[in-house]
Amino acid sequence: MCYAMPGRVTEISDGKVVVDYFGERRRVRNDFFKLAVGDYVYAQGGFIVQRISAAEAEPVLTTWKEYFAQLNKTDLRLASTGEDLRARANRVRREHTGNSSCVHGIIEFSNHCRADCLYCGLRSSNKSLKRYRMTPGEIVAAADYAIEKLGFKAIVLQSGEDAFFDGKTLSGIIARIMGKHPVLIVMSVGERDYSDYEAMYSAGARGALIRFETSNPVIYEKLRPGRRQAERLSLIKRLKSDGWIIMSGFIQGLPGQTEKDIAADIKLSESLGVEMMSFGPLIPHPDTPLAAAPPADFEKILDTIARARIMFPELRILVTTAAETLGGKEAARRALMAGANSVMVNLTPPEYSGLYSLYPGRVPVAGSRGEAVAETVKMLREMGRAPSDIGSTE
Ligand code: 5AD
Ligand code: SF4
Numbered sequence: 001m002c003y004a005m006p007g008r009v010t011e012i013s014d015g016k017v018v019v020d021y022f023g024e025r026r027r028v029r030n031d032f033f034k035l036a037v038g039d040y041v042y043a044q045g046g047f048i049v050q051r052i053s054a055a056e057a058e059p060v061l062t063t064w065k066e067y068f069a070q071l072n073k074t075d076l077r078l079a080s081t082g083e084d085l086r087a088r089a090n091r092v093r094r095e096h097t098g099n100s101s102c103v104h105g106i107i108e109f110s111n112h113c114r115a116d117c118l119y120c121g122l123r124s125s126n127k128s129l130k131r132y133r134m135t136p137g138e139i140v141a142a143a144d145y146a147i148e149k150l151g152f153k154a155i156v157l158q159s160g161e162d163a164f165f166d167g168k169t170l171s172g173i174i175a176r177i178m179g180k181h182p183v184l185i186v187m188s189v190g191e192r193d194y195s196d197y198e199a200m201y202s203a204g205a206r207g208a209l210i211r212f213e214t215s216n217p218v219i220y221e222k223l224r225p226g227r228r229q230a231e232r233l234s235l236i237k238r239l240k241s242d243g244w245i246i247m248s249g250f251i252q253g254l255p256g257q258t259e260k261d262i263a264a265d266i267k268l269s270e271s272l273g274v275e276m277m278s279f280g281p282l283i284p285h286p287d288t289p290l291a292a293a294p295p296a297d298f299e300k301i302l303d304t305i306a307r308a309r310i311m312f313p314e315l316r317i318l319v320t321t322a323a324e325t326l327g328g329k330e331a332a333r334r335a336l337m338a339g340a341n342s343v344m345v346n347l348t349p350p351e352y353s354g355l356y357s358l359y360p361g362r363v364p365v366a367g368s369r370g371e372a373v374a375e376t377v378k379m380l381r382e383m384g385r386a387p388s389d390i391g392s393t394e
Contacts, residue, residue: 005386006057006066009039019043019359021386022068024098029270031206032182042182044154045102045245045316046275047206050182074384075099078337096313101385102276102342103376104186105146106156106321108356109134109348113160115190117213119251119358120221122160128287132352133164140176146347147181150373156209156344158188165189167196171203185245191227191235201244208239208241209247211278212306215268216261219254236272246274249320252304253296266308270315276342277308277315280322282393283337283359298327304337309339318342327363332376336383344368345376 007019007026017030017042018352035041040057042050054341079094081087110133113122121129134142139157146152150153157173159165174185186207189198197208201387212232220229240246250265269277301323308317319335319343329333330341346353346362347369356362367375 004041004142005068006042006052006060006247008057009035009037009041012037012127013362017041017048020251021100022065022372024100026225026331031243034203034246040331042153044184045186045207046106047184049184050154053294058107068386071381071386072099074382076384078384085310086302088304089309091311092313093339093341097316099384099386100317100341101336101380102154102345103152103380104154104342105150105373106158106188106344106345107134107139107142107347108158108353109139109142109167110159110162111352111356112162112164113190114163115161115227116213116225118225119254119282119285119359121287121359123288129357130216130355132355134349134352136173136176138349139173142312142347142349143177143183145369146167147177147183150370151349152183152347154184154186154207154243156186156207157207159190161190161192163192167193170196171199171205174200174203182195184245186245191232192265192317194235194238197239197244199239201242206243206245207246207247207275208236209278210236210239211249212236212249212272214250214254214257214261215264216257219256219261222256223254229305233272240273244270247278248272248274248277249278249280249318251282252279252296252298252301254265255290255293262304263307266304266311270306270312272276276318277312278318279304279308279318280320281326282363283322283326285357292342294325298323299329302334303329305335305340306338317341318344320344321346321362322359325359333379333383336385341382341385343376345372347372 007021010020011018014029018024027044028046033051040052041048079090111122112131116123122139183204184207186210187205187287217229284290284293317340319340324331
């Protein structure tokens, strides 16, 4: 497993567990396992996904030990120069979350959507998009591939708001995946009956990726016809209070959005108690009413990442695929050097991934899923980032 590193349980109290990675201690949550001090575990997203035996863990850790120290040195060297906002944010990242980096894989299983967001290529009014739906069997197979062949321990299952996938179908898929592998399943399926979320949680999903899109209610309601911001926010809050790990965030560069709105967006992410912030730039889609809007400024995205990091030192901040699409080849690296510490790799089967057209030109444009993973891992290694779970620092 090249980018998941086991840790050792050193303390257990009040449902929280402290996991040690070569002297770096992280506090994580444990829902599924009976643990004792001394056990070895894999954690992802601040959450224990697997318990492994000492016989399995020790050889992996022996391989990692020296390497982990080397990575740390590289990160320290790269983070030690520069005085601008981004360099300072990068040091805050290092100080508070170490060189850990979460790597999540995303499978986009349906591009049908009943919503009509003005910015999004999947909107129901876009009749020129070829729609697809993976079958439950295909979704489980894609997850198997991601977990068994590519080594992922956290999988995001994403779709438009597709009523075809009701709570029963989704929970069936989750149960099938969880029945085979220990993994953190994050659902990104939008607004739906709360009973669907309850069924998904019972089946074992623990993460919800649901952006609030913008903290500005006027912009929100203009760009999401028929939707109320208050409803979205209360869904996120309810999920949070029911134990979901929340990943949320906003789009930067929406028409009418001001600097003040963006500052409020960052604050709102934090006040919702998110585990991971995900904010991406607007990339106008030609088949939407925002076709003529200017794309967001990538440099400003980097500054937003840096600002968010300085304001909230402990958070996971994701390098979004939209930022990678907008910023080109060096985008992920630059975002990681501006305070980000999580990445997402697209693991949608190639026959579908081109059709998940939230915005044009989505990366990866070429290459297999395995190649995309290898490239990400290589980049993280060159940057001295380790695949230990981020958790919160002890
Ligand atoms: N540009 C950038 N991000 C977009 N999203 C949808 N359309 C666009 C676009 N044109 C984002 C929204 C949504 C997520 C799945 O994709 O924030 O929550
Ligand atoms: Fe549907 Fe999400 Fe796109 Fe809105 S942003 S149209 S809810 S996929």
